[in-house]
Each structure stands twice: as C-alpha cells, then as structure tokens.
Amino acid sequence: MFIDMHVHPAFFEPINNDPETENMRHSALNIHKNGTAPLQHIFNQMKCAGLDRLCLLPEDYTAQLGKPVVTNEEIKILVNSAPDKFIGFASIDPYGDNATEKLEYAFAELGLKGLKLHPARQHFYPYDEKLRPIYEICIKYNKPVIFHSGLSWEPDSYAKYARPIEFEEVVARYPKLRICLAHFGWPWVQETAMLMLKYPNVYADTALLYFDSAYEFYKKVFQQDIPATWIDRSLRHQIMFGSNNPRFEQIRMADAVSKLGFRDSTLELIKGKNALEFLQCDELTS
Amino acid sequence: MVILKLLTLLTEKYNQFIRITDEIYKAIQDSNIKDGIVNVITKHTTTGIAVNESLECLESDIEDFLSRLVPEDWPYAHARMLHDYGSTAGNPTGHLKAHITGNHCHLVISDGKIVKGDAQDIFFCEFDGPAQRTILIQIIGE
Numbered sequence: 001m002f003i004d005m006h007v008h009p010a011f012f013e014p015i016n017n018d019p020e021t022e023n024m025r026h027s028a029l030n031i032h033k034n035g036t037a038p039l040q041h042i043f044n045q046m047k048c049a050g051l052d053r054l055c056l057l058p059e060d061y062t063a064q065l066g067k068p069v070v071t072n073e074e075i076k077i078l079v080n081s082a083p084d085k086f087i088g089f090a091s092i093d094p095y096g097d098n099a100t101e102k103l104e105y106a107f108a109e110l111g112l113k114g115l116k117l118h119p120a121r122q123h124f125y126p127y128d129e130k131l132r133p134i135y136e137i138c139i140k141y142n143k144p145v146i147f148h149s150g151l152s153w154e155p156d157s158y159a160k161y162a163r164p165i166e167f168e169e170v171v172a173r174y175p176k177l178r179i180c181l182a183h184f185g186w187p188w189v190q191e192t193a194m195l196m197l198k199y200p201n202v203y204a205d206t207a208l209l210y211f212d213s214a215y216e217f218y219k220k221v222f223q224q225d226i227p228a229t230w231i232d233r234s235l236r237h238q239i240m241f242g243s244n245n246p247r248f249e250q251i252r253m254a255d256a257v258s259k260l261g262f263r264d265s266t267l268e269l270i271k272g273k274n275a276l277e278f279l280q281c282d283e284l285t286s
Numbered sequence: 287m288v289i290l291k292l293l294t295l296l297t298e299k300y301n302q303f304i305r306i307t308d309e310i311y312k313a314i315q316d317s318n319i320k321d322g323i324v325n326v327i328t329k330h331t332t333t334g335i336a337v338n339e340s341l342e343c344l345e346s347d348i349e350d351f352l353s354r355l356v357p358e359d360w361p362y363a364h365a366r367m368l369h370d371y372g373s374t375a376g377n378p379t380g381h382l383k384a385h386i387t388g389n390h391c392h393l394v395i396s397d398g399k400i401v402k403g404d405a406q407d408i409f410f411c412e413f414d415g416p417a418q419r420t421i422l423i424q425i426i427g428e
Contacts, residue, residue, distance in 0.1 A: 030372040035418070044298045044416035153372055209374050213365040249376035251300065 001272040001284075003087075004046075004250060006146070006182055006207040006242025007054040008070075013038045014081060015074040028061065028069045030154050034246055039081060045245075046085065049254040052272070053284075055087040055242075057116040057146065062096035064121075064156065072106045079112075087279065089114045089146065092134065094124050100133050107141040113281050114138075118148040119161040126161075127169040135174050144178035144203075144278050149185040149192070151210065153247065164191035171199040178278055182242065183208045189225050196238045203278050204235075205242030206257055206270070214252040215259060222260050236266045240275045289317040291423040297415035301353075301383075303336075303345045304410045306421065310393075311400065313423045320398045322427015327390040329422060332380030332414035334387025340407040352413075356382045380414030387411050395427055 009015065010025040016036045026032050046054065056078055058070035072090045079088040090106035092099045092115070106112045115138055119126055126147065138145055149162045164185035171179060180203040185192035195202045209217050222228060231239060241257055243250040258267060276285055291313045295304060310326060326335050338344060362378035391408060394401040410421060 033371050034373070038296065038418065041296055041416055041418055044296065047298070048300055048416055153367070209376075210367060213362070213376060214374075215359070216361075216365065247373045249374055252376050 001052045001276070002050050002254070003053045003055065003241065003272045003275040004049070004051050004243050004245065004254070005055045005180070005240045005275050005278075006205050007056055007245050007250075008059070008247070009054075009056045009075070009078055010059070010070050011036045011246060012042065012078060015070065015077060024065070025069055028065060028154070029059070029247075031247055037246075043082075043085065045250060049251040051250075051254060053085055053087055055089060055113075055275070057089050058091040059116070059118065059121075060091040060093045060096065061118075061121060062093040068093075072102070072110055072112060075112060076110045087281075087284070088112045089116045091116045093122055094128075094130050094134060095122065100137060103134060103137050107137070107143055112143075113279055114144045114146060116146045116148075118152070118154075118157070119166070120148055120152040120157040120159055121154050123158070123161060126167045127173075131170075135170065135177055139174065139176050142280060144180065144280075146180040146182050146205070148183065149181040150183045150188060150208075151186055164188050164195055167202070168195060168199075171195065171202050175199075175201055177201060178203065178280075180205055180240065180278060183244065184221065186210060186221070189221055193226050193230060193235060196235050200238070203238045203240055203274065205240045206253065207242035207244035207248065209244070209248040209253060213256075214249050215256040218253070218256045218260060228261055232262050232266050236262075236269050237274060237277070239270050240278060241271050287317075287319060287426075287428055289313075289319065289425040291316075291425070293421040293423060295410060295419045295421070297412040297417055297419060299412065299415050301349055302412040302415055303348070304412065305340050305407050306410050307340075307407045310408055310423060314395055314398065314400065314425055317425045319395060319425050319427040322395045322425060324393050324395055324400065325390060325422070325424040325426070326393070326408060327422040327424070328410065329420045330384075330417075331389075332377050332384050333389075333419055334384045334411035334413065335389060335391050335421070336387050336409045336411055337391050337393075337402075337406050338409060339405040340409075352383045352386065355386065377414040383411070383413040387413075395425070
C-alpha cells in the first residue's frame with residue numbers, strides 16, 4: 001500500500017461551495033492560481049502517482065482568522081465520499097475556544113485518525129503547557145500527531161516555533177505519543193535525524209521540495225544532507241512518504257522517492273508500512 | 287457572427303493526446319454558422335492543440351519524439367518555488383512541449399463542415415496531467 005501522509009484538501013471541489021471560502025483558503029495558505037479539484041481529478045492524480053491512500057490534513061487557525069481554514073467536519077465529508085482512498089486527520093487551534101472538547105469530538109464522534117498541529121502558524125512552542133491536555137487526549141485515544149516542522153510558506157508563520165529541537169521535550173516526556181515531524185524539519189534535517197535516532201516515537205515525512213526538481217532536492221537531502229545509509233540502516237522504520245500537495249509535486253515526488261537507491265524493503269516501509277504503524281488503525285490493516 | 291464555446295476535459299495521464307475532432311464538429315453544427323473559420327485554442331501553458339493523423343503508432347512516435355527533445359531528467363531553470371503560486375514549479379517539460387506544439391489551430395468552415403484532409407484530426411495535447419483543462423472554440427462566420 002502506497003500512502004501519501006501529507007495532503008491538504010483545501011481546494012477539493014466538494015468542500016468549496018462558495019468563492020468567499022475559496023479566496024480565504026488561497027490567502028490563508030498562500031497557495032494561488034490552482035483552482036478547485038474535482039474528486040475524479042484527485043483520483044486520476046493518485047493513479048498516476050501509484051498512490052492507494054491520501055491522508056487529509058485540515059488547518060484550524062481560529063485564533064488568527066476567526067474560523068478554521070478547513071474544518072474537521074469537512075474532512076469527515078471527504079472521507080465519507082471515498083473511504084477506501086482517504087484517511088482523515090483533525091485540527092484544533094490550541095488558542096481557540098474549547099480546543100480539548102473539539103479534539104475529543106473529532107476522535108470519538110467523527111472518527112478522525114490523528115491530529116495535525118502547526119506550531120509555526122499557530123504560534124506555540126511544542127512543550128507549552130497549554131498543549132499538554134491535547135497530547136493526553138491523543139494518548140487516550142491512541143492517535144498520532146503530525147506537527148508542521150521547519151520552514152512554513154504560510155503567512156504569519158515563524159520557523160522558530162517549529163525547529164525540530166523544540167520537540168525533544170514532548171517526545172521524551174510522552175514516549176507513548178507517536179509524532180511526525182512533517183517536512184523533515186527542513187532545513188534542520190539533521191536535527192530531525194537526531195531526534196529520530198534517539199526516540200522511536202518520532203517519525204518524519206518526505207513533504208519537502210523547496211528548491212530544484214523533486215529528484216534533485218530529494219538527492220540533496222536524502223543522499224547528502226542525510227546520507228542514504230542513515231536512512232537505509234537506522235531510520236528506515238520512521239520515515240513516511242508525504243507530498244504536501246497541492247503546494248508540492250505529488251506525482252514527481254512519488255517517483256523521486258523510488259529512485260534514491262534504498263533497499264526495496266526500506267522503500268516499502270517509507271511508502272506505506274511505516275504509515276500503517278504510525279496510524280495503528282485497524283480499518284487500514286484489516 | 288462570432289460564437290464562443292468552452293470545452294472542458296479532465297485528463298487522466300501525465301502526457302496524453304485526446305482527439306477532439308467530433309467535439310469541434312458538434313460546436314460548429316450547434317452554431318448554425320455555414321461559412322467561416324473555427325479557432326481552437328487551449329487556455330493553458332502546458333498543453334497544446336495539434337492537427338495530425340489519428341493513429342496509435344503516430345501518437346506514440348510524437349510522444350517519444352517530444353520526450354527525446356525535452357527529457358524529464360535535465361537541469362531546467364523552471365524548477366523552484368514560485369512566490370506568485372506559493373508552490374513549486376515542477377513542470378518545465380510541459381511548458382517546453384507546449385511551446386513546440388503551439389496552443390491553437392485554425393480550420394476553414396464551408397457549408398457547415400470543416401474543410402480538412404481525410405487524415406487530419408484535431409488533438410488536445412496534455413503535457414502536465416492529470417488536470418482539468420479548458421479549450422476555447424471560437425467560430426466566426428455567417
């Protein structure tokens with residue numbers, strides 16, 4: 001099973017019914033000129049990339065924008081429209097009202113499979129005490145957290161909150177909490193590798209493409225900044241494929257990850273097995 | 287009289303040739319224009335419009351030819367983050383193939399029909415699919 005663990009469905013057609021919402025999403029995410037995508041187009045894209053499943057990530061920036069960019073309920077609508085293709089995550093704004101209640105509802109009632117948080121955009125340090133009840137709910141429901149880490153292209157976002165080293169206290173103090181440092185914490189990819197080496201509950205995804213073509217950038221990061229041997233020998237159980245579509249190039253990234261010279265068994269882990277372990281979701285493994 | 291129609295396609299492959307001759311015929315019939323010209327123009331910069339023979343072997347040769355001219359693995363400058371889009375430019379090959387193919391064709395309409403050679407068909411050429419695409423069909427005449 002080939003899973004893209006990092007897809008933002010903000011421009012999927014079924015949840016874009018009015019121009020005002022669509023415009024808000026363009027400016028909130030700083031993604032432009034892309035239009036909305038009918039689901040059939042998404043499925044065509046998945047077929048071209050060889051992908052079986054997409055993990056859909058919403059964004060709740062209520063404290064800044066007054067409402068979520070994409071709601072947990074909209075994620076549920078999309079998952080219901082293609083349950084064999086979509087895995088839905090929740091988002092909450094730690095500074096918004098009723099954040100813990102919203103998260104419990106997202107897990108218990110909406111059946112969402114994990115939580116996405118964006119420290120750089122939501123302006124919190126990962127070990128801020130405000131986050132602790134949120135992590136405890138994730139542990140209670142056995143749900144993982146995907147954190148944005150490293151550079152963010154979104155407006156009003158600051159990388160200082162999302163530098164990989166800032167996550168160490170969280171992963172050390174919550175060993176039962178599975179976390180993913182999205183975008184491999186770029187440009188601090190060696191800090192991410194350091195955390196993954198020490199803490200088995202730290203995962204990272206491959207949703208990074210900030211310079212050059214997908215293959216060129218992956219070669220730079222996964223063969224030079226981090227030698228391929230580090231991944232193939234030591235970190236192979238903790239890396240998941242992610243594209244950050246629509247900002248990055250899902251099809252070309254899916255192709256590029258296969259050309260980096262990893263062992264076939266490592267590639268299988270990166271493409272899907274690690275995601276299944278991260279999600280620990282019976283529906284996906286049965 | 288000038289009639290403008292839009293044809294929308296959902297392409298399914300990275301590179302794909304889609305025969306649209308019948309759709310152009312239908313647009314002309316619906317317009318009731320008997321004598322004039324039809325302009326077929328794609329709205330996109332990584333697609334093309336071509337007139338050629340509809341044969342599987344030729345479509346394969348054209349695709350191979352363009353891929354040799356514009357290989358995927360090449361150090362293109364158009365491979366970087368674009369501020370206007372907030373996303374990565376990863377489709378230089380699509381732009382270059384579209385540049386070679388051209389974005390339009392013109393055909394003559396006489397007695398309500400396209401005047402063309404028996405071997406000629408009109409193709410929409412996708413070079414950065416899958417995608418949702420729009421083609422303009424402008425019919426000018428009387």
